[in-house]
Amino acid sequence: MTIENKPDSLEDLFAHNRAWSSRMERDRPGFFTSLVKQQTPKYMWIGCSDSRVPANQITGLEPGEVFVHRNVANIVVHSDLNALSAIQFAVERLKVQHIMVVGHYGCSGVQAALEGARIGIADNWLRHIQDVRDRHHVMLDSLPEAARANALCELNVAEQVVNVAVSTVMQDAWSRNQSVTIHGWAFGVHDGLIQDLELTVDGTKPMENQYRAAVQRIRYKWSKPADTGTSEYIK
Numbered sequence: 039m040t041i042e043n044k045p046d047s048l049e050d051l052f053a054h055n056r057a058w059s060s061r062m063e064r065d066r067p068g069f070f071t072s073l074v075k076q077q078t079p080k081y082m083w084i085g086c087s088d089s090r091v092p093a094n095q096i097t098g099l100e101p102g103e104v105f106v107h108r109n110v111a112n113i114v115v116h117s118d119l120n121a122l123s124a125i126q127f128a129v130e131r132l133k134v135q136h137i138m139v140v141g142h143y144g145c146s147g148v149q150a151a152l153e154g155a156r157i158g159i160a161d162n163w164l165r166h167i168q169d170v171r172d173r174h175h176v177m178l179d180s181l182p183e184a185a186r187a188n189a190l191c192e193l194n195v196a197e198q199v200v201n202v203a204v205s206t207v208m209q210d211a212w213s214r215n216q217s218v219t220i221h222g223w224a225f226g227v228h229d230g231l232i233q234d235l236e237l238t239v240d241g242t243k244p245m246e247n248q249y250r251a252a253v254q255r256i257r258y259k260w261s262k263p264a265d266t267g268t269s270e271y272i273k
């Protein structure tokens with residue numbers, strides 16, 4: 039579907055859905071029948087609810103190939119039964135091999151948290167990102183102002199990777215030697231590309247040093263002036 043051809047009514051959505059279903063069945067007979075039997079995704083995606091960050095399209099994955107959990111600003115709170123249930127289902131039932139926590143530049147949730155803007159009930163949710171902001175305030179204050187939202191987006195990913203890793207679900211999985219690796223990524227709405235923040239945790243070694251190194255890389259990356267061409271600020 040092209041931008042020019044985008045649907046503007048609910049009827050269009052149903053029409054597009056019927057066309058997609060027929061096209062899939064025509065091109066790959068039995069596609070839906072095999073989907074009904076089981077889903078065997080290797081990947082779990084924990085991302086932002088932002089409509090510009092659709093897990094499947096970005097990664098070229100098809101139905102059945104990625105298990106997705108999304109919320110505002112890709113946060114994994116220790117006591118969030120929704121996120122924890124999704125992670126447990128993915129790890130224990132589906133046996134995913136990789137969990138990617140994916141932030142995105144230009145995230146309104148991160149921006150609101152950075153500015154302390156009042157939105158409403160979401161303020162209480164975004165308070166978790168403000169905690170990240172406050173934890174790293176010395177670094178953030180040292181960065182050029184225009185780079186702070188990008189840096190906070192990446193810092194938030196790093197913190198949420200840690201939150202997934204310390205969850206009982208992951209600790210239990212690793213204690214029984216299940217192979218599951220957590221990755222921290224950031225997606226650029228402006229160029230459609232995923233950046234690997236290289237905070238990759240697989241439970242085989244303490245992650246403290248990896249976390250610290252990732253935070254240092256973020257500081258270094260965003261402390262460079264924008265005009266060097268090496269770290270253009272992303273709006």
Ligand SMILES: [Zn+2]
Pocket residue numbers: 086087088110111112142144145146147148
């Ligand atoms: Zn977002």
